[in-house]
Amino acid sequence: MITFEKIRWKNFLSTGQQFTELNLNDSSSTLIIGSNGAGKSTILDALCFVLFNKPFRKVSKSQLINSVNEKDTLVEVEFLVGTVKYKVVRGMKPNVFEIYRNTELVDQDAAQKDYQKFLEQSVLKLNYKSFTQVVILGSSTFIPFMQLGASHRREVIEDILDIQIFSQMNFLLKERVRDIKEEQRQCEYELEIALQKVNMQRKNIENLEKVDQEHTAIAQDKFKDNEDRVKEIKLKVKSLDKEISEITPRILLLDRSIEKHEKYKVMRTKLHSKKENATKDIKFFEENDTCPVCTQTIDSDLKTEKIGSLSSKVDEFKVAHSQITEHIHTISDEVRELRAQAEVVNGYRYEIQALTKEEVKLLKENTSIMTGMGSDSTSLESERQDLVRFEHKLGEKEEFCANVNKQGDNLKTVTTLLRDGGIKTKIVSKFIPIINQKINKYLTSMDFYVNFTLDENFNEKILSRFRDDFSYASFSEGEKQKIDLALLFTWREIAKMKNSASTNLLILDEVFDSSLDQGSTDELMKILRGLGKDANLFVISHKGDILLDKFDRLVSFEKQSDFSLMKIHDDT
Numbered sequence: 001m002i003t004f005e006k007i008r009w010k011n012f013l014s015t016g017q018q019f020t021e022l023n024l025n026d027s028s029s030t031l032i033i034g035s036n037g038a039g040k041s042t043i044l045d046a047l048c049f050v051l052f053n054k055p056f057r058k059v060s061k062s063q064l065i066n067s068v069n070e071k072d073t074l075v076e077v078e079f080l081v082g083t084v085k086y087k088v089v090r091g092m093k094p095n096v097f098e099i100y101r102n103t104e105l106v107d108q109d110a111a112q113k114d115y116q117k118f119l120e121q122s123v124l125k126l127n128y129k130s131f132t133q134v135v136i137l138g139s140s141t142f143i144p145f146m147q148l149g150a151s152h153r154r155e156v157i158e159d160i161l162d163i164q165i166f167s168q169m170n171f172l173l174k175e176r177v178r179d180i181k182e183e184q185r186q187c188e189y190e191l192e193i194a195l196q197k198v199n200m201q202r203k204n205i206e207n208l209e210k211v212d213q214e215h216t217a218i219a220q221d222k223f224k225d226n227e228d229r230v231k232e233i234k235l236k237v238k239s240l241d242k243e244i245s246e247i248t249p250r251i252l253l254l255d256r257s258i259e260k261h262e263k264y265k266v267m268r269t270k271l272h273s274k275k276e277n278a279t280k281d282i283k284f285f286e287e288n289d290t291c292p293v294c295t296q297t298i299d300s301d302l303k304t305e306k307i308g309s310l311s312s313k314v315d316e317f318k319v320a321h322s323q324i325t326e327h328i329h330t331i332s333d334e335v336r337e338l339r340a341q342a343e344v345v346n347g348y349r350y351e352i353q354a355l356t357k358e359e360v361k362l363l364k365e366n367t368s369i370m371t372g373m374g375s376d377s378t379s380l381e382s383e384r385q386d387l388v389r390f391e392h393k394l395g396e397k398e399e400f401c402a403n404v405n406k407q408g409d410n411l412k413t414v415t416t417l418l419r420d421g422g423i424k425t426k427i428v429s430k431f432i433p434i435i436n437q438k439i440n441k442y443l444t445s446m447d448f449y450v451n452f453t454l455d456e457n458f459n460e461k462i463l464s465r466f467r468d469d470f471s472y473a474s475f476s477e478g479e480k481q482k483i484d485l486a487l488l489f490t491w492r493e494i495a496k497m498k499n500s501a502s503t504n505l506l507i508l509d510e511v512f513d514s515s516l517d518q519g520s521t522d523e524l525m526k527i528l529r530g531l532g533k534d535a536n537l538f539v540i541s542h543k544g545d546i547l548l549d550k551f552d553r554l555v556s557f558e559k560q561s562d563f564s565l566m567k568i569h570d571d572t
Contacts, residue, residue: 001496002124002503003080004536009046011066011073014039016563025504027553029528029537033544034557039564040540041509042557044136050075050090052128053097053116056136065092068562086123099123130156134491136507144484145491146460146472153458156491157428180408182252187401193356194394200363201387207367208380223369226362233359240348240355251342253334261331268324275317282310428456431494438493442486446523448479452486481511489527506531507538512547525550 008021014037022043034040045055045064055064065073074091087100099106099119108115120127126134133145133156145153285303290296436453443452450470451463462470472480496502506528512521528537541547548554554569 001082001534002505003534004077004503004505005080006078007043007047007050007076009042009050009075011069011071012046012049012064012075013042013066014559014562014564015042016066017069017072020564020566022555022566022568024538025536028533028535029551030539030553030555031544031547031551032538032540032555032557033542035559036542038557038559039566040555040557042564043538044507044509044540046075047077047507048128048132048136050077050088051119051124051131053090054128056132061092081123088119127155133488134495135503135505136509144480145487146480146483150458157458177408180404183404184401184408187397187404191394191397191401193352194390194397196356196360198387198390198394200360201383201390204363204367204370205380205383205387207370208383210371219369223366226366226369230359230362233355233362237352237355237359240352244345244348247341247345251338251345253338257331257334257338261328261335264324264328264331268321268328271317271321271324275314275321278310278313278317282307282314285310432456435490435494438490439486442489442527443482445527446482446485448482448486452483485511485524485527492531504534504536505538506535507540509540510542512539512541512543 004024006021006023008019009015010017010019020042032040032043041057045057045059048054048056049061049064054061065071071093072091073093074089074096076087076089078085078087080086085102087098087103089096089098089100091097097115098108099115106115106118124131129148129152145156148156285298285306289298289303291298432454439452439454440450443450449464453461455461460472462472464470472483475483492502492506511524531537539547539551544554544556556567556569557564558567559565
């Protein structure tokens with residue numbers, strides 16, 4: 001279980017230089033009030049930003065920085081996962097992203113993207129979509145479960161049921177499947193060649209045993225020439241096989257090099273765009289002494305500072321652009337070299353095929369010659385020894401290929417199990433009846449009498465008491481909200497049951513201000529009061545006068561001199 005303890009922020013949205021700090025587990029229920037724009041919903045954006053690097057509402061990250069101070073944006077959150085204490089710190093201007101485990105900074109050697117993946121997969125075991133479905137029920141910008149696509153619905157439920165590990169395993173398995181398929185193709189080719197050699201050698205020996213000793217010297221010379229040529233072919237094929245085996249591992253890097261090449265090209269384009277934008281900004285400050293928007297005079301010191309800062313960035317972008325271009329050229333050379341090597345391998349394989357055909361032709365010719373020749377016991381014994389060697393190699397190759405195919409079959413079985421229709425479906429099938437039961441329980445408790453069911457593909461079916469078939473979109477906003485609430489409470493209950501995405505924190509943003517009537521409001525409060533002692537409820541609302549007596553703690557926000565100030569009223 002994740003127990004959120006404290007969050008604080010500064011220079012975030014309308015919050016100024018001083019930290020605004022809120023304990024998240026001090027009270028079982030907290031009412032947050034304030035006028036429009038006072039900052040009461042800031043906690044939602046702060047929480048999502050610090051955990052997932054994106055706000056809850058539809059605002060750009062750049063807009064999160066306080067417009068007055070324009071720097072030192074910082075959000076910190078503290079929470080427990082079981083008995084392990086975590087602290088996450090994230091900021092902008094300067095950029096900050098730190099994860100502390102029991103006061104020790106978690107290794108930051110990995111890239112920030114990997115660092116974020118560690119936070120979501122190893123610590124929270126929740127991504128942004130799943131977190132908002134379990135912790136937050138918002139208003140205008142919130143996308144409820146019922147409006148998510150099938151893949152995103154699956155993602156949420158997999159997180160809640162703690163089965164996302166199977167999706168991760170399936171992703172890793174695909175790379176191994178690609179490798180084993182390549183091994184199987186190579187096995188088929190090598191096995192075909194080995195079998196062909198054995199069959200032709202057997203045929204050759206059969207014919208040698210029938211030869212007549214009365215063949216002419218010319219026929220004998222011809223036979224010897226053919227034998228020599230066959231030996232040359234064998235040596236050549238062996239040499240070519242060795243070349244192929246040495247080159248093939250390098251060719252396997254071609255796709256990765258191409259992918260890396262495209263990635264660097266995208267990075268170069270982005271850098272170029274950033275450089276151009278910075279250059280335009282420099283030109284603006286150089287050519288303008290007044291703001292074209294507000295017509296105010298631009299301070300010369302500010303212009304100098306901005307031009308200097310932007311010039312530095314342009315230089316940085318140029319250096320980075322040059323470095324990436326150099327990387328692109330290097331990788332391009334690698335790709336060309338690898339493609340050339342691939343062409344070489346193809347040429348070798350075609351040559352082997354031609355040589356094999358020639359060998360077969362020569363063996364057939366020698367078989368025909370030996371029909372009229374006397375059998376040479378020494379030569380025949382040598383051919384028999386060759387056959388033994390060929391058969392031994394064939395047996396080894398068959399055993400090896402059988403093992404490769406067995407691995408392939410095992411991987412197919414595992415792949416089938418890890419697909420959406422495999423193990424995950426069995427687990428989902430087990431919980432779907434429980435999920436449906438709890439959804440309908442909560443709907444009934446809110447006096448909404450429909451039969452709501454999710455199937456194993458997470459498609460809904462909604463029937464009235466008269467068995468009329470409805471869709472989510474056909475209901476009123478108040479009825480939709482009841483469905484959203486029922487799903488939210490269900491996900492939290494299932495998460496607690498699975499001990500996966502369970503958390504103490506629940507935030508309802510303007511839920512009481514929207515489409516719920518008085519009866520539904522009362523029923524919702526009963527449900528909220530029944531969440532248990534481990535739940536810490538936060539309700540953001542304009543209806544402070546109506547809801548005040550229903551909460552243990554009151555938190556208010558107000559604007560003073562363009563800054564949001566928070567006040568905690570311990571006695572509501």
